[in-house]
Amino acid sequence: xxxxxxxxxxxxxxxxxxxxxxxxxxxxxxxxxxxxxxxxxxxxxxxxxxxxxxxxxxxxxxxxxxxxxxxxxxxxxxxxxxxxxxxxxxxxxxxxxxxxxxxxxxxxxxxxxxxxxxxxxxxxxxxxxxxxxxxxxxxxxxxxxxxxxxxxxxxxxxxxxxxxxxxxxxxxxxxxxxxxxxxxxxxxxxxxxxxxxxxxxxxxxxxxxxxxxxxxxxxxxxxxxxxxxxxxxxxxxxxxxxxxxxxxxxxxxxxxxxxxxxxxxxxxxxxxxxxxxxxxxxxxxxxxxxxxxxxxxxxxxxxxxxxxxxxxxxxxxxxxxxxxxxxxxxxxxxxxxxxxxxxxxxxxxxxxxxxxxxxxxxxxxxxxxxxxxxxxxxxxxxxxxxxxxxxxxxx
Numbered sequence: 001x002x003x004x005x006x007x008x009x010x011x012x013x014x015x016x017x018x019x020x021x022x023x024x025x026x027x028x029x030x031x032x033x034x035x036x037x038x039x040x041x042x043x044x045x046x047x048x049x050x051x052x053x054x055x056x057x058x059x060x061x062x063x064x065x066x067x068x069x070x071x072x073x074x075x076x077x078x079x080x081x082x083x084x085x086x087x088x089x090x091x092x093x094x095x096x097x098x099x100x101x102x103x104x105x106x107x108x109x110x111x112x113x114x115x116x117x118x119x120x121x122x123x124x125x126x127x128x129x130x131x132x133x134x135x136x137x138x139x140x141x142x143x144x145x146x147x148x149x150x151x152x153x154x155x156x157x158x159x160x161x162x163x164x165x166x167x168x169x170x171x172x173x174x175x176x177x178x179x180x181x182x183x184x185x186x187x188x189x190x191x192x193x194x195x196x197x198x199x200x201x202x203x204x205x206x207x208x209x210x211x212x213x214x215x216x217x218x219x220x221x222x223x224x225x226x227x228x229x230x231x232x233x234x235x236x237x238x239x240x241x242x243x244x245x246x247x248x249x250x251x252x253x254x255x256x257x258x259x260x261x262x263x264x265x266x267x268x269x270x271x272x273x274x275x276x277x278x279x280x281x282x283x284x285x286x287x288x289x290x291x292x293x294x295x296x297x298x299x300x301x302x303x304x305x306x307x308x309x310x311x312x313x314x315x316x317x318x319x320x321x322x323x324x325x326x327x328x329x330x331x332x333x334x335x336x337x338x339x340x341x342x343x344x345x346x347x348x349x350x351x352x353x354x355x356x357x358x359x360x361x362x363x364x365x366x367x368x369x370x371x372x373x374x375x376x377x378x379x380x381x382x383x384x385x386x387x388x389x390x391x392x393x394x395x
Contacts, residue, residue, distance in 0.1 A: 003110040004127045007089065008135070010106055011063070011154065012143050021061075021147035024093045028060035040064070040092045040159065045285045049157070052283050056155055061145065063156035064092045068291070070167050071116045085111040085121070087128070092159055120249045121170050122274040129274050132158055136279065157280055160287065164294045172288040173242065173273040180268045183288075187268060188230040195322045205229050239282040247271040293387050300390035308345040309354070310382045315342040351380040368392040
């Protein structure tokens with residue numbers, strides 16, 4: 001089931017408000033330009049759009065959107081078979097303190113059903129893409145500007161999509177699992193199947209050329225890694241990879257039709273995203289990105305897990321076996337049942353000091369939740385961590 005609310009009438013109403021019509025020109029007329037990054041307008045992608053489409057950028061009233069979507073259960077029952085996916089648009093023409101205000105965020109698409117849309121989300125995004133195409137095509141949509149007291153032709157483009165990691169795959173059409181999981185390295189991702197999981201061992205190539213870690217070969221069969229980090233393919237190269245991919249939508253019918261000259265690119269792509277229909281999509285440097293909140297939360301939870309104060313320990317007998325298997329694939333010796341304490345995990349005495357310090361912290365009202373409620377002093381563990389709690393802990 002899907003609900004769709006057109007965005008063009010909403011944009012017309014925004015420009016009929018004198019103050020809102022003035023704020024929608026802020027990025028060009030009032031933004032402080034001192035070389036510092038405070039707003040998407042200060043980034044390289046904004047400047048590239050200005051260079052590639054000068055007629056679009058000449059009018060400060062032309063809009064640039066950011067699209068986000070994610071799934072959640074509005075009923076709060078984990079056992080309930082239901083998934084709701086709102087698709088929202090924010091307007092980057094506005095000042096940074098207004099971009100994320102509720103009154104300026106539009107929700108054109110609302111998807112509800114017993115299962116998440118997965119790759120079929122393109123079917124639900126069709127009416128939105130049609131409106132975006134209408135807003136991009138010249139001359140645009142005729143709109144009244146209350147601030148300038150005149151009519152003008154409004155145009156708009158989709159600047160970027162921002163999602164968490166699973167939703168990014170559904171939106172972009174790029175696989176983020178398996179041997180080609182890295183959205184940056186693509187075919188150069190170095191994945192290896194060990195035990196019951198895939199691990200990625202090519203991370204040393206991202207270090208600076210003279211870093212000592214490149215020569216440290218104790219955990220890498222005594223070999224150093226002198227390779228440079230992989231270069232991100234250009235937009236035109238990625239477009240060539242996906243331009244001939246065709247997908248049959250529908251549950252159980254996700255067949256991928258691929259021409260012979262594109263067989264090598266199949267593992268990296270699940271489909272050709274519907275956003276490639278937008279004429280400017282192949283010009284953008286960054287089309288899909290992950291949000292800071294999820295990156296912070298995932299990093300915090302993993303660090304606390306390594307320290308042994310959140311969730312289950314990462315240093316299990318199975319993990320030790322995987323390490324042994326990497327060094328000697330033919331060694332079948334196991335030592336299950338042993339209790340390990342890694343060098344990076346906190347000892348019992350260190351946990352005592354750590355949690356006593358946390359329980360004594362006092363913060364200003366509204367700065368964070370009550371820290372005493374997210375720590376279990378008896379078990380020396382964090383519990384019920386929320387995204388903002390992770391942000392405060394990392395800070």
